[in-house]
Amino acid sequence: MSRGHVGRQSLRLLIGVCIILSSAFLIDAANAEGQSNFPSPREQVITLGAGINAFSYDPVWKSQKNARIKDSHLRKMKDAGFRTIRVNLMSFAYMDSSGRLDPEWLSTLDDLIARLLSFGFNIILDEHDFIECREDVELCERRLIDFWSQISIRYRNSPPTVLFELLNEPSRDITPSVWNGMSRRLLEIIRRSNPKRNVLIGPAHFNSIDYLDRLEIPVDDKNIIVTVHYYLPLEFSHQRFPMGNWFPTLPLRGWGGGKEQQKVMADFYKAQNWAERNNRVLYLGEFGTYEQAPLADRAKYAGFLTRTAESLGWAWAYWQFDKSFSLYDIEGDKWVEPILSALIPGK
Numbered sequence: 137m138s139r140g141h142v143g144r145q146s147l148r149l150l151i152g153v154c155i156i157l158s159s160a161f162l163i164d165a166a167n168a169e170g171q172s173n174f175p176s177p178r179e180q181v182i183t184l185g186a187g188i189n190a191f192s193y194d195p196v197w198k199s200q201k202n203a204r205i206k207d208s209h210l211r212k213m214k215d216a217g218f219r220t221i222r223v224n225l226m227s228f229a230y231m232d233s234s235g236r237l238d239p240e241w242l243s244t245l246d247d248l249i250a251r252l253l254s255f256g257f258n259i260i261l262d263e264h265d266f267i268e269c270r271e272d273v274e275l276c277e278r279r280l281i282d283f284w285s286q287i288s289i290r291y292r293n294s295p296p297t298v299l300f301e302l303l304n305e306p307s308r309d310i311t312p313s314v315w316n317g318m319s320r321r322l323l324e325i326i327r328r329s330n331p332k333r334n335v336l337i338g339p340a341h342f343n344s345i346d347y348l349d350r351l352e353i354p355v356d357d358k359n360i361i362v363t364v365h366y367y368l369p370l371e372f373s374h375q376r377f378p379m380g381n382w383f384p385t386l387p388l389r390g391w392g393g394g395k396e397q398q399k400v401m402a403d404f405y406k407a408q409n410w411a412e413r414n415n416r417v418l419y420l421g422e423f424g425t426y427e428q429a430p431l432a433d434r435a436k437y438a439g440f441l442t443r444t445a446e447s448l449g450w451a452w453a454y455w456q457f458d459k460s461f462s463l464y465d466i467e468g469d470k471w472v473e474p475i476l477s478a479l480i481p482g483k
């Protein structure tokens with residue numbers, strides 16, 4: 137092989153590398169340009185308003201024709217005043233061993249996002265495999281890297297009303313320090329293609345307010361909304377909840393005494409105080425009560441939490457539309473009225 141031939145080959149290689157690098161740069165630049173008008177967390181939380189968790193257990197993920205939540209339900213949510221749907225995604229079951237998401241599952245997600253956008257909803261894509269995650273942290277991180285690598289690129293041109301949430305309720309073996317490292321690495325992946333899209337990150341220990349102090353998020357990333365969940369006291373919200381056999385022998389109990397209300401206020405004010413000290417905005421991504429609690433008290437609890445959250449400028453999402461802790465009775469085709477009108481007065 138002549139020296140000239142080797143020289144030409146290296147030149148071609150160099151040109152090839154330059155083209156790849158510059159096109160990657162152009163994509164990133166175009167993308168950065170494209171997201172430069174995305175809202176700040178503060179602006180966006182105002183528009184998120186009343187929200188609802190949905191689709192976690194919907195058979196739609198196995199087959200679109202079996203969808204439980206239909207357009208008629210989405211219309212009812214919209215008419216009731218809900219502005220945001222937190223879509224609970226259990227994606228790990230739809231990945232192959234190399235981490236590739238099932239194309240059919242992805243196309244169901246494409247369709248769902250398009251439908252929700254056509255109704256005018258904000259969408260939070262919440263990766264909800266928290267149970268698998270707390271059992272095998274290493275596998276969890278690999279799966280989340282696979283998930284966010286694919287999802288962040290697939291939806292990078294979506295409007296700013298599509299938000300990403302790294303992982304629901306990191307807990308147990310995902311200790312605060314494990315979570316700080318893992319969430320930083322996941323965020324880096326998202327930022328390569330979505331420099332300004334708002335991303336929700338919550339503290340460890342089930343997104344507990346008490347763990348906000350141990351949450352470390354990159355200070356120079358201004359497009360983060362910090363999310364917390366609230367189910368206290370669990371003896372009320374989870375009484376007789378079969379999954380995990382919660383408090384099966386305690387007598388049924390209500391909620392709403394002065395001390396219980398003060399506890400909610402103290403917890404929410406503590407969270408707000410953290411947010412102000414850290415210059416962050418909060419989102420109450422889950423709260424709700426299992427069906428065994430007395431209905432009037434479930435409604436009182438829902439109303440008190442949402443009014444307190446709103447008084448602090450937070451948006452919120454009720455857990456959940458259907459299945460358990462439900463706000464809608466799909467079989468009876470009607471809202472659980474006392475809870476709906478507590479959440480959104482006048483409805």
Ligand code: GLC
Nearest residue numbers: 304305342365374422455461
């Ligand atoms: C949790 C979870 C959800 C669960 C619910 C009731 O915090 O995010 O998946 O079903 O609340 O415990």
